[in-house]
Amino acid sequence: MNDLLERLSDVLESRKGADPGSSYVAGLYSKGLDAILKKIGEEATETVMAAKDGVPEKIVYEVADLWFHTLVLLAQQGLGPADVLAELDRRFGLSGLEEKAGRGS
Numbered sequence: 001m002n003d004l005l006e007r008l009s010d011v012l013e014s015r016k017g018a019d020p021g022s023s024y025v026a027g028l029y030s031k032g033l034d035a036i037l038k039k040i041g042e043e044a045t046e047t048v049m050a051a052k053d054g055v056p057e058k059i060v061y062e063v064a065d066l067w068f069h070t071l072v073l074l075a076q077q078g079l080g081p082a083d084v085l086a087e088l089d090r091r092f093g094l095s096g097l098e099e100k101a102g103r104g105s
């Protein structure tokens, strides 16, 4: 589970240059950055609507779609989940909460 984002990211990387008709991700890459950004906008809106509905399963489903499409964006930009996790880790370290949680050195 811990390395799921990395494994998924590897799959997204492997779709680069693949036949656009062979996979959803390859098709999205072939449409370009604007198409990826449009999907992120749509999934963000669907997440908002799910939260307004207040159905937990719907929220999880839509957030998964949103996370997935942001991972596609990162891959398309030559980035990956490790870059985002490093930034979150940096902020967590800055907050001082890391030491309180017993993780600090």
Ligand SMILES: N=c1c2ncn([C@@H]3O[C@H](COP(=O)(O)OP(=O)(O)OP(=O)(O)O)[C@@H](O)[C@H]3O)c2ncn1[C@@H]1O[C@H](COP(=O)(O)O)[C@@H](O)[C@H]1O
Pocket (backbone or CB within 6 Å): 008, 011, 012, 015, 022, 023, 024, 025, 026, 042, 064, 065, 068
């Ligand atoms: N996790 C996902 C994943 N989450 C969501 N989606 C796709 O994202 C789209 C979500 O868009 P919508 O909800 O708007 O549904 P839609 O109307 O079908 O969307 P469009 O086709 O119109 O864009 C759907 O087509 C989903 O199939 C995903 N497609 C792929 N993955 C993962 O990515 C890997 C590679 O996928 P392929 O490139 O398809 O092999 C797979 O092994 C999966 O693990």
